[in-house]
Amino acid sequence: MNITKNTEAERMNFWEKIYIPEIARGLGLTLNQVFKPKFTRQYPEEVWEPEGSYRGRPVLVKEETGERCVACGLCSRVCPALAIEVQASETEKDKERYPVKFEINMLRCIFCGFCEEVCPEEAIVMSKDYHLVFQSQEEAILSKDKLEVPIAKLQDRLEFLRQYR
Amino acid sequence: MPGIVLDGQKIEAAAGKTVIEAAYENGFQITHFCWHPELSVSGNCRMCLVEIGMPKRMPDGSIQNDNEGNPVISYFPKLQIACATTIAEGMHINTKKENVVKAQDAVMEFLLINHPLDCPICDEAGQCKLQEYGYKHSAGESRFEEEKVHAPKRQSWGPTVVFDAERCIKCSRCIRFAQEVAKQDVLTFVNRSDHVTIELFDEKQFDNDYSMNVIDICPVGALTSKDFRFKARVWDMSFNDSICPGCARGCNIKLGVRNNEILRIEPRTNPYVNKYWMCDYGRLTQYKFVNENRVTEPMIRWKNELIPCSWDEAYAKAEESLKKLKPEEIMFIGSGRTANEGNYLLGKFAREIFKSGNIGLFRDIDESFKDDLLKVSDKKPNHLGAVEVGIVPGKDGVTVQNLPEKMRYKNIKALYIITDQIVDYRPIIDELDDLELIIVHAYNHTPLTKKADIVFAASTYAEIEGTYVNIDKRVQHLSPALVTSENMRFMGMKMSRLDKFGAPNDRWTQHKLRNTLPHWKILTKLAEQFNVKWNYKSAKDVFKEITEKIPSFAGMSYEKLIEYQGLTLGKAGQPDPKVINYESHVMKPN
Ligand code: SF4
Ligand code: SF4
Ligand code: SF4
Ligand code: SF4
Ligand code: FES
Numbered sequence: 001m002n003i004t005k006n007t008e009a010e011r012m013n014f015w016e017k018i019y020i021p022e023i024a025r026g027l028g029l030t031l032n033q034v035f036k037p038k039f040t041r042q043y044p045e046e047v048w049e050p051e052g053s054y055r056g057r058p059v060l061v062k063e064e065t066g067e068r069c070v071a072c073g074l075c076s077r078v079c080p081a082l083a084i085e086v087q088a089s090e091t092e093k094d095k096e097r098y099p100v101k102f103e104i105n106m107l108r109c110i111f112c113g114f115c116e117e118v119c120p121e122e123a124i125v126m127s128k129d130y131h132l133v134f135q136s137q138e139e140a141i142l143s144k145d146k147l148e149v150p151i152a153k154l155q156d157r158l159e160f161l162r163q164y165r
Numbered sequence: 166m167p168g169i170v171l172d173g174q175k176i177e178a179a180a181g182k183t184v185i186e187a188a189y190e191n192g193f194q195i196t197h198f199c200w201h202p203e204l205s206v207s208g209n210c211r212m213c214l215v216e217i218g219m220p221k222r223m224p225d226g227s228i229q230n231d232n233e234g235n236p237v238i239s240y241f242p243k244l245q246i247a248c249a250t251t252i253a254e255g256m257h258i259n260t261k262k263e264n265v266v267k268a269q270d271a272v273m274e275f276l277l278i279n280h281p282l283d284c285p286i287c288d289e290a291g292q293c294k295l296q297e298y299g300y301k302h303s304a305g306e307s308r309f310e311e312e313k314v315h316a317p318k319r320q321s322w323g324p325t326v327v328f329d330a331e332r333c334i335k336c337s338r339c340i341r342f343a344q345e346v347a348k349q350d351v352l353t354f355v356n357r358s359d360h361v362t363i364e365l366f367d368e369k370q371f372d373n374d375y376s377m378n379v380i381d382i383c384p385v386g387a388l389t390s391k392d393f394r395f396k397a398r399v400w401d402m403s404f405n406d407s408i409c410p411g412c413a414r415g416c417n418i419k420l421g422v423r424n425n426e427i428l429r430i431e432p433r434t435n436p437y438v439n440k441y442w443m444c445d446y447g448r449l450t451q452y453k454f455v456n457e458n459r460v461t462e463p464m465i466r467w468k469n470e471l472i473p474c475s476w477d478e479a480y481a482k483a484e485e486s487l488k489k490l491k492p493e494e495i496m497f498i499g500s501g502r503t504a505n506e507g508n509y510l511l512g513k514f515a516r517e518i519f520k521s522g523n524i525g526l527f528r529d530i531d532e533s534f535k536d537d538l539l540k541v542s543d544k545k546p547n548h549l550g551a552v553e554v555g556i557v558p559g560k561d562g563v564t565v566q567n568l569p570e571k572m573r574y575k576n577i578k579a580l581y582i583i584t585d586q587i588v589d590y591r592p593i594i595d596e597l598d599d600l601e602l603i604i605v606h607a608y609n610h611t612p613l614t615k616k617a618d619i620v621f622a623a624s625t626y627a628e629i630e631g632t633y634v635n636i637d638k639r640v641q642h643l644s645p646a647l648v649t650s651e652n653m654r655f656m657g658m659k660m661s662r663l664d665k666f667g668a669p670n671d672r673w674t675q676h677k678l679r680n681t682l683p684h685w686k687i688l689t690k691l692a693e694q695f696n697v698k699w700n701y702k703s704a705k706d707v708f709k710e711i712t713e714k715i716p717s718f719a720g721m722s723y724e725k726l727i728e729y730q731g732l733t734l735g736k737a738g739q740p741d742p743k744v745i746n747y748e749s750h751v752m753k754p755n
Contacts, residue, residue: 072285073398082666085673088395096318097286097395103672120285137670 044131052160055113055126058104061158062148068123071099075115075124083108084115102144106132116161125157167254172261184247184258185213190745195260196269196298198276198384199336200248202747203441204345207337210276212298214244214268216259228255244268266302273302279314279359280385281331289386291399294749295334314359322352322365323372325445326379326388330362333387339363339379346442346538349373374536377449378442381431382749390429392449397423403661405646406433406727408633410502410626411447412534413543415635417730418443420452420627420646423661424673427452427627427646434746435730438639441747444540455627455647460607462680464620471620476682476690483619484694486602487579492519495602496563496577499526499556500584501545504631504643506707507606507684508547510699511583512555514688518695522559523577525568526551541636546626550634553718553734554711572596583623583684584608606684622681624649629683630704632726638734640718642726650678651686 015021041048050056058075061068071088087101115124127149134140151158166177171188178187183206185195198210218240221229229237238257244265247258259265276295284290316330340352340363351369354361365371371379380388402421409416409430416439421429430452432443463479464471474482487495497515499508515521528548535542545551558564563571571577572593579602597603597616606623607614614620628647634640648656648664658665667674682690685707689699701707705723712718720737729740 070286071395073401074285077398077400082663082671085663085671088397090395095286105671107670141672 050128052156054128055111056129057127057132058115058124059127059149060147061123061125061154062150067148068121069099070095070121071097074118078114078118080112081108081110102147104142104147106140106142107137125154167252169252169256169258171258178252182252184250184252187252195247197248198294198334199338201338201382204338204341206249207341208246208249210336211246211272212269213247215247216262216265217241217245217250218257220255270302273298276334277303278309287386288389293386294384316362323370323376325376325391326371327391329387332385334385335361336384338382339388342379342382347373347375374444375442377445384749393429396428401662402428403659405644405659407627407643407646408641409443409447409451410546411451413541413546413548413636414539415546415633415641416443416447416539422646425648425664426456434748436744437741439539454609455625458609459679460610460620460622462622466618479619479621480691480694483604483691490579492521494578495519496523496568496580498580498582499551501548501551502584503684504629504633505550505554505711506631506704507583508551508556509554509707509711510685510688514692518692518697522562524556524558524562525565526556527565543636547633549638553634554715569593569596606687621687624681624683628652632708639731640721640726640734641731642723648678649681651682
């Protein structure tokens with residue numbers, strides 16, 4: 001039988017086998033990088049502001065007169081992750097209905113943006129918010145007061161939707 | 166029977182039928198809004214326009230054929246409405262030709278001109294004929310650039326119905342229903358052209374006992390239910406078939422469920438029982454006791470208080486307490502609210518284990534409830550069934566008539582009762598306190614459960630599979646719509662969307678499943694406690710034994726009851742002929 005060996009030990013030459021020069025070479029590479037320009041960011045002290053096209057956590061648009069949402073439940077229906085629960089109720093306003101309960105389970109949400117796409121009222125949009133930290137499962141279920149964001153803060157996204165949707 | 170040719174296919178229908186009826190009976194669908202099989206024809210929506218022609222005849226009366234031997238058809242110059250044209254021998258009808266579809270498209274375009282298209286806030290969305298036909302017959306955009314005609318959107322018609330004048334397509338189904346079925350002729354069209362709307366006569370309300378059926382038959386979302394408005398979207402609910410327990414008519418119904426709560430009840434077509442209707446009483450009352458105030462686990466009395474316990478503890482306690490008494494001191498009371506399976510086993514339990522004939526049944530007759538459409542005076546959905554499966558006193562047994570007296574003289578010291586409505590036990594209410602033992606199968610916390618010593622948590626009609634026998638001796642099948650910890654696996658895909666896929670960390674599933682059991686299962690387990698082994702794995706097994714032991718049920722099975730929408734006692738071999746059931750919402754354009 002003709003057995004050929006090709007182990008790591010056979011492939012390395014003498015200098016490689018004694019390691020020390022290789023370690024020095026590696027340290028040299030690291031040292032070299034220290035003087036090059038930096039790309040990293042000091043998160044969370046230094047926060048990145050995404051563009052309007054960014055899909056952060058979905059939020060509800062709040063106008064001066066109240067929420068836009070009419071509790072039609074389409075976002076809840078289309079959500080592939082079943083993250084949204086909406087309960088409608090009747091209001092005296094012209095739009096007839098509003099959500100008494102609107103909850104998004106951020107442990108379920110996959111940031112697909114389908115809810116934004118389906119909404120007939122442009123009432124739910126993807127925000128720029130990506131700092132999502134929760135200490136319990138309960139806390140990750142965001143209720144209406146945590147979801148509502150004044151329309152002024154969502155201008156970038158609304159503008160993006162106007163242009164590209 | 167005249168033979169006609171519909172879209173090239175030869176079909177037959179009884180003389181005098183209209184084209185739309187003939188088509189429907191043969192499994193064809195013709196688009197329509199205003200036609201309804203139980204209402205008169207009004208022919209005003211024009212959605213059912215079709216091309217109709219007759220074979221050309223030679224001067225001698227024979228039919229003229231073309232070169233290939235097919236009859237030459239001369240079509241009416243204008244399209245005809247299928248709902249108001251009676252069929253005739255040899256008639257040719259085209260429903261899919263280009264000119265026909267074009268006409269139907271045009272009708273849709275007209276209907277949509279002033280329609281608000283507010284589907285997102287409309288309860289009908291998801292089961293709306295206008296939406297469905299919109300997919301097939303409309304271009305997806307409007308050529309109408311002017312301002313739409315606006316109309317009031319929230320007009321109350323009475324205690325139950327809200328009218329949205331913008332959504333109404335003026336089909337007049339509701340008006341005809343009020344005149345012809347509910348016999349409360351208070352609705353009428355007013356104004357002309359695109360300002361037509363419906364008004365009530367002065368100082369009148371639309372408040373008859375069947376008013377809410379207009380919500381079902383309205384092909385759009387113009388009529389909504391005050392009781393239901395906005396509770397849930399149609400697609401979020403599951404709809405399972407059941408029977409209304411409101412009275413002995415036994416109307417066929419569907420239970421709309423979301424998050425394990427019944428949100429609404431709808432009639433289910435059964436031409437032999439309730440046709441397309443149900444009464445408002447049934448619709449409004451027969452779900453609250455299922456949702457609210459439930460006994461969710463078994464309880465036993467401990468120092469004047471009912472405390473929750475495990476099922477095994479409850480069975481053991483029941484055995485112990487019942488064994489302390491002589492069998493003739495115990496009275497077993499069945500229930501006309503309970504399905505046959507539970508009643509049958511109660512009878513069997515009393516006779517086999519206690520050799521007792523003390524088996525009784527209270528009635529609840531309310532003559533003021535009765536009318537000549539559906540409602541009947543017997544308020545129990547299954548009185549006939551309970552009697553039929555053996556809730557009758559044995560020889561020398563105590564009857565409900567002499568029960569109060571027997572209780573007073575301490576001849577009867579214990580009651581074993583299934584179902585909890587204290588109104589059912591009015592004659593014995595004063596005597597209850599003197600009893601040594603009361604065992605109840607209960608749905609709700611009631612004054613009766615307060616007096617009980619052992620309470621078994623029972624599943625309601627909406628949580629069990631079973632059968633009722635209605636006033637016309639029709640045995641009807643009910644299937645579960647709600648989940649309990651017992652029927653979870655059986656329910657499976659029959660649950661609503663959220664119920665099906667909810668996980669323990671979803672807030673909507675966080676109400677605990679009720680730990681209730683069907684009556685037959687409680688009795689089977691209790692029998693086991695008395696060392697009597699009954700081999701029932703499901704309600705079906707119990708019903709199978711009923712069909713074997715009781716001649717009037719012979720030949721029946723759950724499958725047959727479902728297939729024929731009920732079978733009459735003693736006539737399992739001669740079911741009513743099957744007819745195609747028209748369902749307004751379900752009907753999709755083809
Ligand atoms: S972004 Fe996607 S997953 Fe998240 S809530 Fe919206 S639809 Fe659901
Ligand atoms: S789709 Fe829009 S309007 Fe409808 S419930 Fe969701 S957020 Fe509200
Ligand atoms: S309210 Fe409904 S049923 Fe009545 S006419 Fe209008 S569309 Fe037809
Ligand atoms: S008539 Fe009786 S069975 Fe029918 S819906 Fe009314 S109460 Fe229920
Ligand atoms: S269904 Fe024939 S005109 Fe309306």
